[in-house]
Amino acid sequence: MGFTDKAKELANKTADAAQKGAKDARDKGEKLMLQRKLNASAEELGHVVYRQHEGMTGLDDEVNRLVAEMKALQAEIDAIPV
Numbered sequence: 001m002g003f004t005d006k007a008k009e010l011a012n013k014t015a016d017a018a019q020k021g022a023k024d025a026r027d028k029g030e031k032l033m034l035q036r037k038l039n040a041s042a043e044e045l046g047h048v049v050y051r052q053h054e055g056m057t058g059l060d061d062e063v064n065r066l067v068a069e070m071k072a073l074q075a076e077i078d079a080i081p082v
Contacts, residue, residue, distance in 0.1 A: 027082040034080075038073040041066055 045066040052059050 024082055027080050031077055031080045031082055034073055034077045038070055038077065041070045041073065045070070
């Protein structure tokens with residue numbers, strides 16, 4: 001293998017590593033964004049449950065909506081390979 005071939009191989013390996021690094025960074029960013037949404041939904045659910053505890057009625061649909069939203073977000077988070 002000549003110098004040129006070695007240089008091309010090294011350049012290809014470097015490019016592959018850079019692409020993998022960029023994909024990993026995007027995945028981590030996406031995961032962080034989804035985790036923040038999940039935390040916001042959990043906080044909102046806590047407020048709704050507190051209002052229920054204080055005697056407010058008619059909040060079951062809101063609880064169900066938030067729980068479904070949280071399950072969907074968690075599934076998205078779990079699907080990210082990072």
